[in-house]
Amino acid sequence: MIVGxxxxxxxxAWKLSEDPGHEVVLVDAGIDPGPDVPLELATEILLPAHYYWQYTDEDTGNFLPRGKVFGGSSAVNAAAATRGHPWCFDAWDSPVWTYDACLPAFRALEADQQFGQQDHHGSDGPIAITRYEQSAFDLAFQDAYRRQGFHPLADHNAPGALGYGPFPTNRIDGVRMSTLVSVLPHLRGRSNVVLRPDSEVLRVLISGGTAHGVVLADADGQHILEADRVILSAGTFGTPEILFHSGIGAADDLRSAGLPVLADAPQLGRNLSDHVLFQMNMEVTDPSELPMPGGQGTLLTYELPGDRHPQAQIFAYHAPFFDPTAGPHTAAVTASLVTPESRGHLALGPGRARVHLQHLTAPLDRSRAADIVRTAAHIVDDLAAQGRLKLPDTPWWRAEDLPHACRAQALSYHHPVGTCRMGRDDAAVVDEHLQVRGVERLMVADASVMPAIPRGHTNLSAMMIGYRAADFAAG
Ligand SMILES: Cc1cc2nc3c(=O)[nH]c(=O)nc-3n(C[C@H](O)[C@H](O)[C@H](O)COP(=O)(O)OP(=O)(O)OC[C@H]3O[C@@H](n4cnc5c(N)ncnc54)[C@H](O)[C@@H]3O)c2cc1C
Known part of the structure; x- marks a missing residue:
């Protein structure tokens, strides 16, 4: 049984059920919209509330969208498709999860329309990947990046690539190649797969230290569903919630919630890591000269001074793409620290998890954030000096105490990971093969197992984890 x-x-589920000897039940609290995916779900980024779980950051009040539908967050996301660099995965500190060990799964998942034949790419996978065409707006930013000393590149997913170049995306002809659109159709005809939408899993059934099913709630009430292996793929917020309500977590927290202690996992819900971003809005002076693309056209990535490859992203796009209140000629320049040191946590208790992202709580993150925003400001000033952009009267990024201003402006990039940390040490929630420590036949396979956040967008890495988990479960 796969939950999520x-x-x-x-x-x-796709990979496991390729073997007709495996019976797979795939359960999700969200709907299965059926083979004809509604247009809004295929194309839009701002969707009706029923497609999302209702989490907010407890410290800022910001809404934290997570997809509640078949396809999960891949069905509601912005379809940026970068992987991260070899050192992101090597830093997971496990011979099972080095970049070289993960690469076959990345390759098997993608059909890269430009670089599919290269060693580090794939051409036959279910997820089509392309690169945005470069508009006059993108080319203007590319010129500004060049004048700031950055270098062009063709493929952001080449190992170790840094510089500016077309944004890789799994949006093809306007359609987001989510797992809903690209993977689920392969499962529909399989007689060894049962899809169970509209079913929220409340807890895992564990007896004698072994998982043997779940308790779920649907429109008819609560039910027990038996299974000889349970794989939790409910995401960075959902999976720790289910584990906690199953009696797995910090023993003291479980006792104070009135739950039995079936496995002491003090780090469950800890180690929450997320890319943090800053948005700088401005107007395009002449929209007929610089018409803006809908999505993100060009991505700049570069390294900051420091150990372990600290890294920044900057990109510019048409602000209404994400923000319906933005004016029609508003451009957004986004600056992001994609190697945060700060860690948040989930407060797990009787109800839904309470999320504390804790962006920029580490002083080093504040100074790095200010540094990235200054670089973005130079790029914006360059284009403003050419008369191509008009800045607001008092841009927030000119604040005297920029690290402090960054703290106030910090937004989630919606890439939370890490709450069920994988590792070789006893404190890790899951082992290298994603098996929950202390419980047999219970695995976690989703973004929650990442010990450290990759520098790339997290969707491809989450899919890579799902792909490899199928091998571990079958092996
Ligand atoms: C708005 C937004 C924009 C993003 N943009 C990008 C982007 O451009 N590029 C990128 O790479 N990444 C992006 N991401 C992040 C990326 O989509 C996620 O990292 C990735 O989808 C996580 O995959 P997952 O399998 O861990 O969880 P999910 O894909 O979220 O899947 C979890 C599933 O579990 C289900 N579930 C949860 N709890 C339960 C329960 N108790 N019972 C039953 N089912 C349950 C959920 O309904 C969901 O279907 C974005 C995310 C969001 C929300």
């Missing part, structure tokens, strides 16, 4: 039909869960 999102990025990782759907891929895991």
């Amino acid at each position: 039909a999102g990025s990782a869960g759907l891929v895991c």
Whole structure:
């Protein structure tokens, strides 16, 4: 049984059920919209509330969208498709998860329309990847990046690539190649797969230290569903919630919630990591000269001074793409620290998890954030000096105490990971093969297992984890 039909869960179900000897039940609290995916779900980024879980950051009040539908967050996301660099995965500190060990799964998942034949790419996978065409707006930013000393590149997913170049995306002709659109159709005809939408899993059934099913709630009430292996793919917020309500977590927290202690996992819900971003809005002076693309056209990535490859992203796009209140000629320049040191946590208790992202709580993150925003400001000033952009009267990024201003402006990039940390040490929640420590036949396969956040967008990595989990479960 796989709980959660999102990025990782759907891929895991697809891969496992290739073997007709495996019977797979795929459960999700969200709907299965059927083979004819509604247009809004295929194309839009701002969707009706029923497609999302209702989490907010407890410290800022910001809404934290997570997809509640078959396809999970891959069905509601912005379809940026970068992987991260070899050192992101090598830093997971496990011979099972080096970049070289993960690469076959990345390759098997993608059909890269420009670089599919290269060693580090794939051409036959279910997820089509292309690169945005470069508009006059993108080319203007590319010129500004060049004048700031950055270098062009063709493929952001080449190992170690840094510089500016077309944004890789799994949006093809306007359609987001989510697991809902690209992977689920492969499962529909399989007689060894049962899809169970509209079913929220409340807890895992564990007896004698072994998982043997779940308790779920649907429109008819609560039910027990038996299974000889349970794989949790409910995401960075959903999976720790289910584990906690199953009696797995910090023993003291479980006792104070009135739950039995079946496995002491003090780090469950800890180690929450997320890319943090800053948005700088301005007007395009002449929209007929610089018409803006809908999505993100060009991505700049570069390294900051420091150990372990600290890294920044900057990109510019048409602000209404994400923000319906933005004016029609508003451009957004986004600056992001994609190697945060700060860690948040989930407060796990009787009800839904309470999320504390804790962006920029580490002083080093504040100074790095200010540094990245200054670089973005130079790029914006360059284009403003050419008369191509008009800045607001008092741009927030000119604040005297920029690290402090960054703290106030920090937004989630919606890439939370890490709450069920994988590792070789006893404190890790899951082992290298994603098996929950202390409980047999219970695995986690989703973004929650990442010990450290990759520098790339997290969707491809979550799918890679789902793909590899199928091998571990079958092996
Ligand atoms: C708005 C937004 C924009 C993003 N943009 C990008 C982007 O451009 N590029 C990128 O790479 N990444 C992006 N991401 C992040 C990326 O989509 C996620 O990292 C990835 O989808 C996580 O995959 P997952 O399998 O861990 O979880 P999910 O895909 O979220 O899947 C979890 C599934 O579990 C289900 N579930 C949860 N709890 C339960 C329960 N108790 N019972 C039953 N089912 C349950 C959910 O309904 C969901 O279907 C974005 C995310 C969001 C929300």
